[in-house]
Amino acid sequence: MNLRLLDEADALLDAAETDYRDDAEALRRIREYRRRLGEPIRVAIAGMVKAGKSTLLNAIIGEEIAPTDAGECTKVITWYRHGPTPRITMHVLGGAERSLPVRRDDGRLVIDLGGTPVEEVERVEVQWPSKRLEEVTLIDTPGIASLSTEVSARSASFLIPQDTPSEADAIIYLMRHLHSADLGFLSAFHDTSVGTSATVNALAVLSRADEIGAGRIDALLSARTIAERYRSDAALRSLALDVVPIAGLVAQSARTLRQREFDALRQIARLGRQSRERMLVSVDRFVRSDASIDVSPEDRVGLLDRYGMFGIRLSAVVIRSGCDDSTELADELYRRSGMQDLLRHVSDQFRSRADVLKVRTALTALGALIRQRPGPSSPDLANAIERLEANAHELRELSLLSAARTIGLGLAPEQAADAERLIGGSGTSARRRLGLPDDAPADDVHRSAIDALQRWRMLLGSPLLDRAALEACQVVTRTCEALVVESAPTSVQRSPLRLVQHPEPAVGGGREAQSPRDDAEDEADHQ
Amino acid sequence: MQHLIELVDLGIALAERSSRADLRRRLEQTKERLLDPSIRVIMVGEFKQGKSQLVNGLVNAPVCPVDDDIATAVPTSVRHGDMPAAFVLTQRSSDGTVESGAPVERREVAPTELADYVSERAAPESDRQVTGAEVFLPRKLLRGGLTLIDSPGVGGLTSAHALTTLATLPSAHAMLFVSDASQEYTEPEIQFLRHAMRITPNVACVLTKTDMYPQWRRVEDLDRAHLRAIDPDIPLFPVSSHLRLTAVETSDPELNAESGFPALVSYLRRDIVGQAELLQRRSTASDLLSTSEHVRLAIDAELGALESPEKTPEIVAQLEATKGRADELRRLSSRWQTTLNDGVTDLIADMEHDLRDRMRSIQREAEDSIDEGDPGPVWDQFVEWFERRVSSAVTDTFVWTQERATWLSEKVARHFTEDEVALPVINVDDTRDVLDAVGEVAELDSGRLGLGQKFYIGLKGSYGGVLMVGIITGIIGMSIINPLSLAAGAVIGRKAYKDDTEARLQRRRNEAKVLIRRQVDEIIFQVGKQLRDRLRLVQRTTRDHFTTIADEHHRSLADSVLAAQKAASLYAAERDKRVTALRRDLARVDALTKRAAAIDIDGSARPSSASPEDPRTVSAVGAARAKAGTAPA
Secondary structure: OHHHHHHHHHHHHHHHHHHOOOOHHHHHHHHHHHHHHHOOEEEEEEEEOOOOHHHHHHHHHOOOOOOOOOOOOOOOOEEEEEOOOOEEEEEEOOOOEEEEOOEEEOOEEEOOOOOOOHHHEEEEEEEEOOHHHHHEEEEEOOOEOOOOHHHHHHHHHHHOOOOOOOOOOEEEEEEOOOOHHHHHHHHHHHHHHHOOOOOOOEEEEEOOHHHHHHHOOOHHHHHHHHHHHHHOOHHHHOOOOOEEEOOHHHHHHHOOOOHHHHHHHHHHHHOOHHHHHHHOOOHHHHOOOOOOOOOOHHHHHHHHHHHHHHHHHHHHHHHHOOOOOHHHHHHHHHHHOOHHHHHHHHHHHHHOOHHHHHHHHHHHHHHHHHHHOOOOOHHHHHHHHHHHHHHOHHHHHHHHHHHHHHOOOOOOHHHHHHHHHHOOOOOOOHHHHOOOOOOOOHHHHHHHHHHHHHHHHHHHOOOOOOHHHHHHHHHHHHHHHHHHHHHOOOOOOOOOOOOOOOOOOOOOOHHHHHHHHHHHHHHHHHO | OHHHHHHHHHHHHHHHHOOOHHHHHHHHHHHHHHHOOOEEEEEEEEOOOOHHHHHHHHHOOOOOOOOOOOOEOOOEEEEEOOOOEEEEEEEEEEOOEEOOOOOEEEEEEOHHHOHHHHEOOOOOOOOEEEEEEEEEEOOOOOOOOEEEEEOOOEOOOOOHHHHHHHHHHHHOOEEEEEEEOOOOOOHHHHHHHHHHHHHOOOEEEEEEOOOOOOOHHHHHHHHHHHHHHHOOOOOEEEOOHHHHHHHHHHOOHHHHHHOOHHHHHHHHHHHHHHHHHHHHHHHHHHHHHHHHHHHHHHHHHHHHHHHOHHHHHHHHHHHHHHHHHHHHHHOOOOHHHHHHHHHHHHHHHHHHHHHHHHHHHHHHHHHHHHHHOOOOOOHHHHHHHHHHHHHHHHHHHHHHHHHHHHHHHHHHHOOOOOOOOOOOOOOOOOOOOHHHHOOOOOOOOOOOOOHHHHHHHHHHHHHHHHHHHHHHHHHOOOOOOOHHHHHHHHHHHHHHHHHHHHHHHHHHHHHHHHHHHHHHHHHHHHHHHHHHHHHHHHHHHHHHHHHHHHHHHHHHHHHHHHHHHHHHOOOHHHHHHHHHHHHHHHHHHHHHHHHHHHHHHHHHHOOOOOOOOOOOOHHHHHHHHHHHHHOOO
């Protein structure tokens, strides 16, 4: 299905290419869109200054490569994409490219622009051999609401361009608390990326969750409550798919816990309760040279830099509760940092929808191009875009999701919530759509999919629905059908419902299409 | 403070003896000010930066609720009291907006329950809204009249907070701008700081949570660099409320020193309270000095006439001439009156233009965005945006008007050549209730049609189509309902529906524009009236203020002339007695003058004299008084 969508979009761009063969600029842009269809999905990491964007990027990649600092650090837009060997390329405004030396200082890349002023650099592209980057291209952006206004403006114009679609297919938005500037930015991103086909493609992350409540050991619990509250906030709901709290610093460093650090942490954990508390009362106390502990002050500074007060306190608790192995500690820290949740969300919301999001960006871009420079067969192209948008079930799901989040579906509240979940509002796996636990047995999934289908068919027949609600019902019913088909156990032959009334959707490939014929053959055999 | 009150009492007695009720009234006001010295210091900053915890750290008690998530919602003031106590201030409200002019009800609550009232989580009562809280605590730091105010953070989702904070600023003596050590100042923070500094010049910055962030020293350096760009004199204090509270709990003086609080407390004591006291002292001294001068004028004149009768005509002539000049100031047509009247007229015109200009640009913006899309479905958000823009524009206008009004009164003061003319207290820029009189923006039809309506519109169109084609085809012998006419009905029905949709959109846009225009008119009308009223009040206050001063001068001079003339006609025996009495009075006045002058030098001799003026010259007294006069009471 997805493949088909990609192919169709590609074919459409191909047709556009022939159409615009005399217009060099348009041709360049169409080729760029086409190339983009074949690349991994682009996810930008954005947020206010010092929200922890680079730290999160490192945590996602699993290596500390992006430079981080106490002051404002990222000043140019940096792309991290997969490549066989490490390479850094600088793109100067105007199109020129220049290779930069790959230098690392304590693991982190040193991006030396070689005397080129920041204002003239369009972006820096880092190629890095990493498994994660094979599936997704990450874009690190300078913070918005920064005091160096041009840096902020750069980020804004990159993510929220005026006339072209955004360079990013989706966005992970980091915030410490929900600031009004955050909302402003998110709604601007929403507005431009929406264009013709609406969708919600931002994920909000409460970064630096470890700093809530003065780095107390239960900081992440508080962070969860906060995330829960934001999740139900009407303003944020229409702009972001979900809110996830993470402790970025802990997540980043846990992946690279060293034995030496583990030893130091164990020393701290073994201190008496009182002396440990006295030591951990403030950062200055912790690194004081006259502390009664056999860890050098330099090591302690290093620990503090890499784990923060929360990380150290958490490690002490974990070690005291019986963990005596650096791998075990690293796993536990990573588990508690909330990173897994985030990655699951990214894969649920973005990676599983990667093709759809990419196609949507390409179609929006092509639509804008046609409007700006109408060619001889532009109306045909526009029609083709519209047809694709109207027919591709995934695209309809996306725009319905956006409608559900913004203007509502015109359904009763509990039905609307059900619909939103079914079309993938909280994840695109069958179990998530059906609101089942992740480990629910296949039988349950199937049964519950059939239930949902019956429920929605019934609703579809209701004469009281207005047009918007009716369309919503149609999309949801179709989703349900796909779910039933997908979850159908291969060994079982029953299912009178199956595809008899609606033979049209080719969802799920040939397996199901096969089954009715098998039945027919069986019958023939009997006869 | 106690000896100041005694001195003022002496001055009152002296004014009484010379039967000068006007001078006495002035001194009584001075005494009132001395008895209730309230020095308000307000904590401002973005939300979740540790403002409440900072207040707690300063008074060593958990008075302001602190939460990981929920932010402070209403201002809480903490002041001195012999017993710990807490009060909640509520006002009658309807639909979440406080009725203007509603009486404030004060209700005592247990200090531990305060959190239930002042945080964002507080459950709103049906018809009353909590508008503030007061806490009284027996603390040495607060004894000098210091009042700490914990304000709701700026930049949260409910942006009205920023305006509430700016509205309370004019009544504050000083402001502590709070930001945590996790990062350097952001652009909204600096913007707020700049805005607030126009209202309150006494600003100090506090960097909180230094116990949490290893790199707080870097952040401190960065912040200092940012502050230098605004004003190099703004101090910055890195503190950790957590350390301070731990230090108090474990009574650990070393930890207390590490928390950075001692520096902040001594700044508050020395610079804020000290300076406020210094100003208080100076204004008292100058009130006393001017009273004694007025009293002495009459005594001097009479004494001079008694001691050397031959010079009496000369003295009288001199006094008359001075009196003539003073009378000039009293006359309605005098120059300062003209300046004031012209100034206020100009000011009203300017400010109306300013308001209209701002509102018009908002209106234009609003109309542009209405034209871009369908205002129906997003009307609520749109109204919210509109109201936010309006309130920030109105605040700007008021702040600007305040600046202009102060400038005007300074200009009027220049007509009084004596350098010790005080300025009247002007308070224009309080925007708390300004927009209350303006009603809500009306609802707009969201543009959703029911099935029935759609059907009706379609039917209306197709009916015409069927009839038209039916009649024509009727000519060639077909019935009215035939395939041709039905097809025409379908086509025309569809077109009618489409046209109707567009017409509806256009109508919604027009309606939305009309609504916005009406609202803008209403705002200009209501706010303009408020501003005009306030400026008239400014005019009246300024006129009364300067008239009183002119009257005092006139009265003193008239008394002196009278006394000198009376002296000439006295008999020798009585003359001696009178001279002795006058000498005694004069000695008393001299003593008061000396002590009043001593207050001033006393005050300036303290290490706290951070004020730029040289306090030893008389003109500085005037300047100090001018400052005291403009400082909000």
